[in-house]
Amino acid sequence: MRALAGMFVGALMGSFVPVASHAADIARCGASEGYGYFPKIGFAASDQSAGEWTEDRISNGRFTVTLSDANEFDILVLDATGGIYSSRSSGAVIRMIGKTDEALALIAIYPGTSIETYTFVRNVDGDAEVMWTANKYGTLIPKAGSYRAACSFLAF
Numbered sequence: 001m002r003a004l005a006g007m008f009v010g011a012l013m014g015s016f017v018p019v020a021s022h023a024a025d026i027a028r029c030g031a032s033e034g035y036g037y038f039p040k041i042g043f044a045a046s047d048q049s050a051g052e053w054t055e056d057r058i059s060n061g062r063f064t065v066t067l068s069d070a071n072e073f074d075i076l077v078l079d080a081t082g083g084i085y086s087s088r089s090s091g092a093v094i095r096m097i098g099k100t101d102e103a104l105a106l107i108a109i110y111p112g113t114s115i116e117t118y119t120f121v122r123n124v125d126g127d128a129e130v131m132w133t134a135n136k137y138g139t140l141i142p143k144a145g146s147y148r149a150a151c152s153f154l155a156f
Contacts, residue, residue: 022068022069023066023067023068023069023074024066024067024068024155025064025065025066025153025155026065026066026067026073026104026120026154026155026156027064027065027104027120027128027130027151027153027154027155027156028062028063028064028151028152028153028154029062029063029064029065029129029130029149029150029151029152030062030149030150030151030152031057031058031059031060031061031062031149032057032058032061032132032147032148032149033055033056033057033147033148033149034055034056034057034145034146034147034148035053035054035055035056035145035146035147036053036054036056036143036144036145037052037053037054037143037144037145038050038051038054038141038142038143039051039142041142042140042141042142043140043141044141044142056145056147058079058147060078060079060082061077061078061079062077062078063075063076063077063078064076065106065118065120072088072094073088073094073095073096073106074086074087074088074094075087075088075092075094075106075108075116075118087108087110090110091110091111092108092109092110092116093108093109093111094106094107094108094109095107095109097117099156102121102122103119103120103121104119104120104156105117105118105119105120106118106120112138113136113137113138113139114134114135114136114137114138114139115134115135115137116132116133116134116135117132117133118130118131118132119131119132120151120154120156122154127150128150128151128152128153128154129148129149129150129151130148130149130151131146131147131148132146132147132148132149133145133146133147134147
């Protein structure tokens with residue numbers, strides 16, 4: 001069922017998001033769970049949980065990582081609101097920062113607003129997952145977050 005959902009999301013993203021032709025899927029990952037930190041500034045200043053790490057999840061979020069024939073990565077995101085967007089089309093610069101037989105690490109830099117890191121791994125049981133972080137500094141609500149998601153497909 002999880003693989004079918006991942007294929008659906010991948011197909012859905014491919015049909016609505018303009019991407020470079022001949023892009024191959026590298027990873028398809030599901031809902032993310034982790035922790036978020038909102039500093040006591042800006043809109044979060046009056047929130048009681050601001051200034052503390054709190055459980056955070058993106059239950060309906062999904063993402064697919066693609067690699068084009070021109071060796072350009074993209075991260076296609078189905079966010080919690082149901083919207084789909086391309087990280088590259090949103091201004092991100094995405095680079096591979098490391099690769100081993102078991103892991104692939106990417107960084108997505110959104111100039112002036114945020115940085116995200118992604119580490120995709122296949123564990124000894126053969127399960128694929130991603131550990132990812134977000135640091136939003138040029139937004140209305142600054143935030144740091146650390147997450148983990150299972151991946152239904154991983155090929156690098």
